[in-house]
Amino acid sequence: MAARQNDQAEIKQKVTCKRETFEDLMDVYQLLLEAYGPRHWWPAETPFEMMVGAILTQNTTWVNVEKAIRNMGKRLTSDYIAAAPLEELGELIRSSGYFRQKAQRLKNLTEWYAQYTYDIEKARARKGEALRAELLAIKGIGPETADSILLYALDKLFFVIDAYTRRILERLGYTLPQTYDELRMVIEQNILADLTVYQEFHALLVEHAKRHCTKEPRCCACPVEGICWYRQGKVT
Numbered sequence: 001m002a003a004r005q006n007d008q009a010e011i012k013q014k015v016t017c018k019r020e021t022f023e024d025l026m027d028v029y030q031l032l033l034e035a036y037g038p039r040h041w042w043p044a045e046t047p048f049e050m051m052v053g054a055i056l057t058q059n060t061t062w063v064n065v066e067k068a069i070r071n072m073g074k075r076l077t078s079d080y081i082a083a084a085p086l087e088e089l090g091e092l093i094r095s096s097g098y099f100r101q102k103a104q105r106l107k108n109l110t111e112w113y114a115q116y117t118y119d120i121e122k123a124r125a126r127k128g129e130a131l132r133a134e135l136l137a138i139k140g141i142g143p144e145t146a147d148s149i150l151l152y153a154l155d156k157l158f159f160v161i162d163a164y165t166r167r168i169l170e171r172l173g174y175t176l177p178q179t180y181d182e183l184r185m186v187i188e189q190n191i192l193a194d195l196t197v198y199q200e201f202h203a204l205l206v207e208h209a210k211r212h213c214t215k216e217p218r219c220c221a222c223p224v225e226g227i228c229w230y231r232q233g234k235v236t
């Protein structure tokens with residue numbers, strides 16, 4: 001009986017034991033950077049191609065996005081997307097899945113971009129918060145897609161949160177706020193306010209989630225195992 005109570009106390013401790021602050025987040029960044037090197041994400045030839053990629057990557061893998069982008073070829077321009085019949089555009093991006101929905105979303109995005117006469121510098125001249133509000137008002141663009149566009153195409157300091165971010169930070173032992181924006185802000189408050197750091201940190205977390213911190217984590221030789229509370233058995 002006493003042994004069982006001890007076991008339960010230990011389990012409870014494992015679940016409730018959490019890091020108290022996010023102050024050492026930059027240490028995580030440095031370790032990942034040393035292990036994987038700069039990722040130079042997002043792979044796109046133009047800021048508009050980046051924005052298109054941010055829509056195409058919703059609910060699919062990057063391999064499927066690449067196929068769709070290749071298929072669009074020289075038609076990957078704002079002029080083409082604005083004028084193309086919806087069905088024709090959908091066929092071009094079929095490999096990315098939900099292609100009818102995404103074709104409409106690309107048109108919505110392009111319509112928004114038209115107010116800046118498809119000139120990225122004009123869009124960049126706007127304040128980040130104003131741009132974010134505009135992007136979030138577009139049907140089919142949620143916080144993750146909006147922040148990806150803000151960070152990688154519009155050069156604005158908004159940290160991108162995805163499922164990988166939550167998985168890794170939770171395993172490292174951080175207490176994560178529930179909502180997207182709360183987590184974004186707590187990360188932003190604890191890392192260097194620098195565009196390269198924001199871009200690289202997000203990309204490094206994605207890389208880490210694919211190489212080591214997979215669904216079933218491959219902890220052996222993980223670059224952050226020395227500071228990982230899951231590895232140390234403090235969290236489950």
Ligand code: SF4
Pocket residue numbers: 168171172212213214217218219220222223224225228229230231
């Ligand atoms: S040690 Fe394991 S759980 Fe911790 S970050 Fe690395 S892969 Fe993930």
